Amino acid sequence: MGIFKKEAPLPAELPQHIAIIMDGNGRWAKKRGLPRTAGHKKGANNMRTIIDYMNKIGIRYMTFYAFSTENWKRSQDEVNAIMDLLKDYLEEALERFQETDMRMRFIGDRSVLNPELVDLMEKVESVSADHTGAVVNMAINYGGRQEITAACRNIAQKVKEGSIHPDDIDEDMISANIFTAGQPDPDLIIRPSGEYRLSNFLIWQAAYSEFLFDEVLWPDFSTKDLDRAIREYSNRQRRFGGVK
Numbered sequence: 001m002g003i004f005k006k007e008a009p010l011p012a013e014l015p016q017h018i019a020i021i022m023d024g025n026g027r028w029a030k031k032r033g034l035p036r037t038a039g040h041k042k043g044a045n046n047m048r049t050i051i052d053y054m055n056k057i058g059i060r061y062m063t064f065y066a067f068s069t070e071n072w073k074r075s076q077d078e079v080n081a082i083m084d085l086l087k088d089y090l091e092e093a094l095e096r097f098q099e100t101d102m103r104m105r106f107i108g109d110r111s112v113l114n115p116e117l118v119d120l121m122e123k124v125e126s127v128s129a130d131h132t133g134a135v136v137n138m139a140i141n142y143g144g145r146q147e148i149t150a151a152c153r154n155i156a157q158k159v160k161e162g163s164i165h166p167d168d169i170d171e172d173m174i175s176a177n178i179f180t181a182g183q184p185d186p187d188l189i190i191r192p193s194g195e196y197r198l199s200n201f202l203i204w205q206a207a208y209s210e211f212l213f214d215e216v217l218w219p220d221f222s223t224k225d226l227d228r229a230i231r232e233y234s235n236r237q238r239r240f241g242g243v244k
Ligand code: FPP
Pocket: 022, 023, 024, 025, 026, 027, 028, 040, 041, 043, 044, 047, 065, 066, 067, 068, 071, 082, 085, 086, 089
C-alpha cells in the first residue's frame, strides 16, 4: 500500500450543471508579491484547465463568472487587464471551439463592452452554435438583478403590445426570458477563496442549487478540488422543498 490515500472515484450521477465564481485571484497574487493582474492571468489559465476537465468527465453545462456588473468599480488598470485577458481568451477560443464539440455562450449585458470584444464573442458563439457537447457559459458584465430586470422589461413590452396578458406571466416565462433560457439551472455552485456570498450571480437560477464554498483561492483550485466538490454534492440530499 502506498503512502498516499487513494481518492474515491467520482459518483456515477454527476451534476448536470456546475457554476463557478472564480474568486481569490487578487489575494493569490498578493501572497506572492505580484500585481493583481498576475492573479487574473493565473485564474484565466485555471479556467482553461477546469473547462477541459469538466468536459472530459461529462459535465454538460458549466458557467463561469468572469466579470460582474460591479467589477467596473475596480481601477481602470485592473479592468483593462481583465478585458485584455478576455480578448486573448476569446481569440484562442475562436480556434479551440471549432475543434471541440463544446458550445460557448456569453451571458451578460454586451451593450457597453468594447465592440471588438463583442465581435469576438459573437464569432465564438456562432462557430460553436450547432455543437452538441458541453455548454460553456461565460458571464461577462453579468449581474443577476440586471438579468431579471431585463426579463421584466421584455415581458412588460409584450403585455403592452397585447401579445400576452399579465395572468400569463409565470416562472417558466421568466426562465425563458433570461440569458440561460433553455438550460437546466445549476445543480452545484462553487465559490472558492473563503467568501460565502452569491454576489449577484445566477440569483434566479440558484433557487435550488447546492453550494460548495472552499478556502482554496481560484488560481489554486485544482481538478482534485473539483472532484471533492462533486463527491460532496453527491452526498447531499436534494429535496426541492419537498420531503424525501
Ligand atoms: C475575482 O478575484 C475575479 C475576478 C473579478 C475576475 C475573474 C477573471 C478572471 C479569472 C480572468 C479573466 C477571465 C477570463 C475569462 C479570461 P478577485 O480579484 O476579486 O480576488 P480577491 O478577492 O482575492 O481580490
